[in-house]
Amino acid sequence: xxxxxxxxxQVATFGSANSPAPHHAGQAVGESATVPLTGRRLxxxxxQVDTLRxxxxxLRRDSQICRSEGFAAQTRLQLEYGDVVVVATLQTVTGDWxxxxxxxxxxxxxxxxDVAEGEWVRVRHMPPVESFRxxxxxxxxxxxxxxxxxxxxxxxxxxxxxxxxxxxxLTTCTGNRLSDDEIISxxxxxxxxxxxxxxxxxxxVDKHSxxxxxxxxxxxIVVAIVTSxxxxxxKTSSRAITSPAGTADTMETMAPVDLGLEDMRxxxxxxxxxxxFGGAAGLSPADDTLIQVERPxxxxxxxxxxxxxxxxxxxxGSTHVLIDVPVGLTAKIRSRxxxxxxxxxxxxxxxxxxLDISTYVCQGDQPVGRGIGPSLEARDVLSVLQNRSYAxxxxxxxSVEIAGxxxxxxxxxxxxxxxxxxRAVVSNGLAWQQFQRICEAQGGMRExxxxxxxxxxxxxxGGVVMAVDNRHxxxxxxxxxxxxxARAGVVYEVSIGKPVVSGQPLFTIYAESQGELDYAYEYxxxxxxxxxxxxx
Numbered sequence: 001x002x003x004x005x006x007x008x009x010q011v012a013t014f015g016s017a018n019s020p021a022p023h024h025a026g027q028a029v030g031e032s033a034t035v036p037l038t039g040r041r042l043x044x045x046x047x048q049v050d051t052l053r054x055x056x057x058x059l060r061r062d063s064q065i066c067r068s069e070g071f072a073a074q075t076r077l078q079l080e081y082g083d084v085v086v087v088a089t090l091q092t093v094t095g096d097w098x099x100x101x102x103x104x105x106x107x108x109x110x111x112x113x114d115v116a117e118g119e120w121v122r123v124r125h126m127p128p129v130e131s132f133r134x135x136x137x138x139x140x141x142x143x144x145x146x147x148x149x150x151x152x153x154x155x156x157x158x159x160x161x162x163x164x165x166x167x168x169x170l171t172t173c174t175g176n177r178l179s180d181d182e183i184i185s186x187x188x189x190x191x192x193x194x195x196x197x198x199x200x201x202x203x204x205v206d207k208h209s210x211x212x213x214x215x216x217x218x219x220x221i222v223v224a225i226v227t228s229x230x231x232x233x234x235k236t237s238s239r240a241i242t243s244p245a246g247t248a249d250t251m252e253t254m255a256p257v258d259l260g261l262e263d264m265r266x267x268x269x270x271x272x273x274x275x276x277f278g279g280a281a282g283l284s285p286a287d288d289t290l291i292q293v294e295r296p297x298x299x300x301x302x303x304x305x306x307x308x309x310x311x312x313x314x315x316x317g318s319t320h321v322l323i324d325v326p327v328g329l330t331a332k333i334r335s336r337x338x339x340x341x342x343x344x345x346x347x348x349x350x351x352x353x354x355l356d357i358s359t360y361v362c363q364g365d366q367p368v369g370r371g372i373g374p375s376l377e378a379r380d381v382l383s384v385l386q387n388r389s390y391a392x393x394x395x396x397x398x399s400v401e402i403a404g405x406x407x408x409x410x411x412x413x414x415x416x417x418x419x420x421x422x423r424a425v426v427s428n429g430l431a432w433q434q435f436q437r438i439c440e441a442q443g444g445m446r447e448x449x450x451x452x453x454x455x456x457x458x459x460x461x462g463g464v465v466m467a468v469d470n471r472h473x474x475x476x477x478x479x480x481x482x483x484x485x486a487r488a489g490v491v492y493e494v495s496i497g498k499p500v501v502s503g504q505p506l507f508t509i510y511a512e513s514q515g516e517l518d519y520a521y522e523y524x525x526x527x528x529x530x531x532x533x534x535x536x
Contacts, residue, residue, distance in 0.1 A: 039080070039122045039123060039124035040065050040069070040122070040123050040124070041120045041121065041122050041123070042059075042065070042101055042102060042103040042120070042121055042123055043099070043101055043102045043103070043118050043119070043120060043121075044081075044102075044103060044105055044110070044113070044115045044116070044117060044118065044119050044120075044121050045098060045099070045102040045103065045104050045105065045117065045118075046104075046105060046107075046110050046117055047098075047104040047105065047106065048107065049106045049107065050106070050107050050108075051106040051107065051108050051109075052108065052292055053108055053288070053289065053292050054089065054106070054108055054163065054292070055079075055086050055087065055088035055089070055105075055106060055108050055109035055112055055159065056088055056089050056090075056091060056105075056106040056108070056109060057077055057079065057088040057089070057090050057091070057103055057104065057105060057106070057109060057123075058090070058091050058092070058093050058098060058103065058104030058105075058106075059071060059090060059091075059092055059093070059098070059103055059104070060092070060093060060094070060098050060099075060100055060102075061092040061093065061094055062094075062100075063100045063101075064100070065123065066092060069124075069125065071090055071092070072090070072092060073090060073091055073092045074089060074090065074091075074162075075089075075090040075125070076088075076089060076090070076125075076126040076162055077089075077090050077123055077124070077125065077126060078123075078124050078125065078126040078127070079103075079105075079109065079113060079121050079122070079123055080121065080122040080123075080124075081113045081114070081115045081119065081120075081121050081122070084112070084113055084114060084115075086109060086112045086113050086159065087126050087158070087159045087160050088105075088106075088109050089162060089163075103121055103123060105121075112159075126160070129155055129160050129161060129165070130151075131148070131151035131152045131154075131155045132152075132155075132161070132165055132168075134148035134149075134151065134152055135152060135165070135168055135169050135172055138172040138177075139168070139172055143179065143182060144178070144182045144185065144186070145185070146185040146188070146189075149182070149185045149186050149189045150185075150189045150192065152169065152189070153186070153189035153190055153192070153193055153286045154189070154192075154193060154286075156169070156193075156286050156289055156290065157193035157194075157285050157286040157289060159289070161289075163293050166289070166290060166293045167293055167297060169290075170290065170293060170294060170297065170299060170301065170304060173186075173301045173303045173304045174299065174301035174303075174304075175301070176302060176303070177303070178303035180345065180348060180349055180352075182303070183303050183306050183307055183349055184349055184352050184353060186303070186304075186307040187306070187307045187310045187311045187314070187349070187353060188353070189286070190284045190286045190287050190307055190308075190311035191284060191311045191314050191315050193284065193285055193286040194282050194283050194284045194285045194286070194315055195261055195281070195282045195283060195315065196283075196314070196315050196317065197234065197261070197264075197265070197283070197315065197316055197317040198317050199232055199234070199268070199317050201232045202319070203231070203232070203319055203320055203409075203410050203411065204232050204233070204234065204316075204317050204318045204319045204320070205226060205231050205232070205233050205318065205319075205320045205321070205322075205406045205409060205410050206233060206234075206235060206313050206316065206318040206320070206321045206322075207219065207222055207235075207321065207322045207323070207324065207402055207406060208309050208312075208313070208321065208322075208323055208324065209323070209324035209325075209326070210305060210309075210323065210324065210325055210326070210332055210333065210342075211241070211242075211243055211300070211332060212243075212326060212328075212330075212331040212332030212333070212364065212470065213326040213328070213331050213364045213367065213368060213470060214243070214244065214367040214368075214372040214470055214473055214474045214477070214490075214492070215367040215368045215369035215370070215371060215372050215377055215380065215395070215492070216324075216326065216367070216368040216369065216395075216398075217245075217247065217250050217368075217369060217371075217377040217378070217380060217381055217395070218324070218368070218395065218398055218399040218402055219235060219237060219247045219251075219275060220247070220250070220251055220254070220275050220378075220381045220385075220435065221381055221384055221385060221395075221396075221399040221403070221426075221431065221435075222399055222402050222403045222406065223235050223273045223274075223275055223435075223438065224273075224385060224431040224432070224434045224435035224438065225399070225400070225403035225407075225422045225425050225426065225431045225434075226273070226403050226406050226407060226410070226412075226422075227271065227272035227273035227434055227438070228272075228425055228430045228431055228433070228434035229407060229412050229421070229425065230272070230412065231272070231273075231406065231407070231410045231412060232268065232272055232273065233272070233273040233274075233406075234264065234268045234273060234274055234316050234317065234318075235247075235273060235274060235275045235276070235316075236264075236276055236277070236278030236281060236283055236312055236315075236316050237251065237257075237275060237276070237277060237278060238277075238278060238279075238291060238308075238312075239277065239279070239291075239483070240295070240482075240483040241291050241294050241295050241300055242294070242295065242298050242299075242300055243474055243483075244372050244373045244374075244474050244477035244478050244482035244483055244489055244490075245372070245373050245374045245377055245477075245482055245483045245489070246483065247275065248275075248276070248277040248278075249374040249483040249486065250374045250375075250377045250378050250381070251275045251276075251378070252277070252374065252486070253374050253375045253378045253446070253448035253486050254378050254381070254382070254439055254445060254446060254447075254448055255275075255438070255439035255440075255442045255443060255444065255445055255446065256442050256443035256444070257275065257276045257277040257280070257442070258276075258277055258280040259274070259276045259277075259280055259281065259442060259443075260280060260281060260282070261281050261282055261283075264276050264281050266441075267438070267441040267442055270441050271434070271437045271438050271441050272434075273438060274438060274441070274442060275438065275442075276442065278312050278315075278316075283312060283315035283316060284308075284311040284312050284315045287307075287308045287311055287312065290304065290308070291308070300332065302342065305332075306345070306346055306349060309323065309346075310346075310349065310350060310353055310355065313355060314353060314354075314355065318355065319355065319356060320355075320356045320358075320406070320409045320410060321350065321355055321356070321357050321358070322358050322359070322360055322402060322405050322406055322409065323343075323346060323357060323358070323359045323360065324359075324360050324362065324402065325339050325342060325343060325359050325360065325361045325362070326362055326363070326364025327339045327361060327362070327363065327364050328363065328364035328365040328366075328470065329365070329467075330365075330468075330469050330470040330471045330472075331364035331365075331470060333364070336361070339359075339361045340361075342359075343359040343361065346359065347359070356409070358405065358409060360401070360402055360405060362398065364470070365467070365468065365470075365496060366468040366470070366492070366495060366496050367468070367470065367473065367492045368392075368394050368395055368398055369392040369394065369395035369492075370392050370491050370492050370493070371489060371490075371491055371492075372473065372474065372477045372482070372489045372490040372491070372492060373477050373480070373482035373483065373486070373487075373488050373489015373490065373510070374448070374482060374483050374486040374487075374489070375448035375449055375450060375451075375486050375487045375489070376448075376450060376487075376489045376490070376491055376510065377489075378448035379448050379450070380392055380395055381395075382448070384396045384399065384426065385426065385431055385432040385435050386432055387426065387427060387429070387432070394495075396426065399422075399426075400419055400422040400423045400426060401419050401422075403418070403419075403422035403425075404417075404418025404419035404420070404421060404422040404423075405418055405419075406418070407421055407422060448486075448487075449487055450487055450510050451480070451481070451485070451487040451488045451489070451510035451511045451512050451517075452487075452511075452512060453510070453511045453512070453513065453514050453516075453517040454508055454509060454510045454511075454517070455508065455509050455517055455521050456493070456505035456506075456507070456508045456509075457505065457506050457507050457508070457509065457521065457524045457525070457530075457531075458502075458503050458504060458505050458506060459500045459501065459502055459503065459504045459505075459506055459531075459533050460502065460528060460533070461502050461533065461535075462499070462500060462501045462502045462533075463499070463500065463533040463534050463535045464497065464498070464499050464500070464533065464534055464535075465494050465495060465496050465497065465498050465499075465500060465506075465531060465532070465533055466496065466532045466533065466534040467496065467529075467531075467532040468492075468496060468530070468531055468532070469527070469529060469530050469531075469532075472527050472530045473490060473492070473507065473530050473531075475523070476490055476507075476509060476520050476523060476524045476530065477489040477490040477509075477520075479516070479519055479520040479523050480509050480510060480511040480516050480517060480519075480520035481511050481512055481513070481516045481520075485511070485512045485516070487510065487512055488510055488511045488512055488516065489509075489510055490507050490508065490509055490510070491507060491508045491510065492507050493505045493506055493507055493508060494506055494507075494531060500533055506530075506531040506533075507524075507530075507531065509521055509524065
């Protein structure tokens with residue numbers, strides 16, 4: 001940190017008769033002065049509160065700075081320490097656990113400022129966010145221009161938008177409100193906020209799923225297959241938004257995923273591919289901020305989804321991308337007609353951005369694999385790669401189909417030969433060997449474990465499995481603790497069209513605590529049609 005006044009050990013005036021006023025340039029020590037409204041200095045105090053990625057500050061409600069500058073709960077503050085500027089949301093507190101000349105900082109705020117306990121932080125009102133006028137205009141039907149989206153996304157990435165303002169922006173992107181041109185501009189703006197990777201190979205392959213289908217953890221298997229055959233696949237993945245697990249959450253139970261840009265580059269150069277958390281690499285950071293607000297809103301609009309997917313692929317340096325599009329009544333894409341329109345639009349937008357996009361449209365009526373939740377999905381992945389007899393056949397089949405398509409797109413095999421090649425790579429053990437190399441390069445392989453507490457949800461009568469409600473099943477896994485509790489979730493025990501007998505487990509809930517298990521089980525019992533059993 002630079003040697004500036006933020007580090008000068010002086011005590012600011014906050015209504016205490018015994019507190020000397022802070023010294024300012026051009027003012028003699030002991031001279032009476034009023035601190036201007038351009039900022040006050042307060043001592044940093046860690047309150048050890050996890051607020052996810054949001055920077056939150058805490059001030060005494062009875063402090064002079066709150067009275068003099070009109071600070072109140074939800075005020076947006078600009079915090080400065082040395083050359084670092086962080087925008088934080090204020091919460092006011094009562095009691096004497098926080099001194100009048102202190103500012104409490106959440107873990108995210110403390111980390112962002114990189115400030116030590118007791119150091120002086122300058123505090124001031126955050127200037128108005130001028131770009132928000134574009135969001136208001138879009139609410140009333142005024143289309144986003146490329147320049148407008150550049151401003152909006154840059155401010156979001158810089159932390160200048162409050163969660164409420166981000167929610168308003170996300171709302172303007174829902175319901176097919178954005179045109180193709182707006183999505184293209186949004187994607188480019190999101191890429192511009194972060195770093196971009198470039199690779200020596202001409203063909204860089206990637207895949208992504210639009211989500212909405214529990215389990216479906218094909219990515220680690222696909223990366224192992226295609227990179228074992230010489231393709232380059234730097235896979236950056238997200239954590240869960242509305243699901244019980246994202247690919248990064250699942251991979252993290254087997255190997256570290258929070259790799260920075262240089263470590264990611266090192267891994268890919270060494271073994272040809274990786275499966276890492278995109279947020280740690282600084283690729284499209286605006287997208288990571290948007291995801292944090294999308295998660296509690298349970299919102300994943302088509303326009304934002306497209307921009308999110310494509311911005312991450314562009315930032316990772318991908319050239320050829322396969323998009324997995326599950327279709328089902330309780331998936332994100334509900335019909336074949338909708339999937340055709342989505343695929344066409346995604347390909348049109350991808351082409352405009354310089355990407356070769358192909359889609360893999362598949363049935364999405366029930367989970368793929370058995371596990372739903374980070375560790376439980378990881379166990380499925382390992383069983384497939386290790387050629388275990390109990391490995392889920394649907395996860396194996398889907399993985400080799402996707403990998404086969406990528407091998408064809410990357411020119412490694414002739415059209416039509418990809419699936420057979422991919423299946424052989426799994427059966428002969430080359431994919432498993434490659435996956436171990438990837439894990440070791442990322443920091444070491446570890447074994448995923450299931451939750452300590454479990455309880456089956458059983459069939460109330462015999463018959464045939466008729467349907468599965470993916471959304472409610474995912475909800476059970478989340479209530480059990482997933483994805484925050486990596487070992488929690490659900491194991492899906494049956495499949496549509498198969499007979500069951502009374503008392504047979506339909507799915508088993510796993511949790512890290514008895515309370516979470518009971519909570520999830522009670523919810524599951526209230527919705528017996530999560531797995532619908534009809535008479536045979």
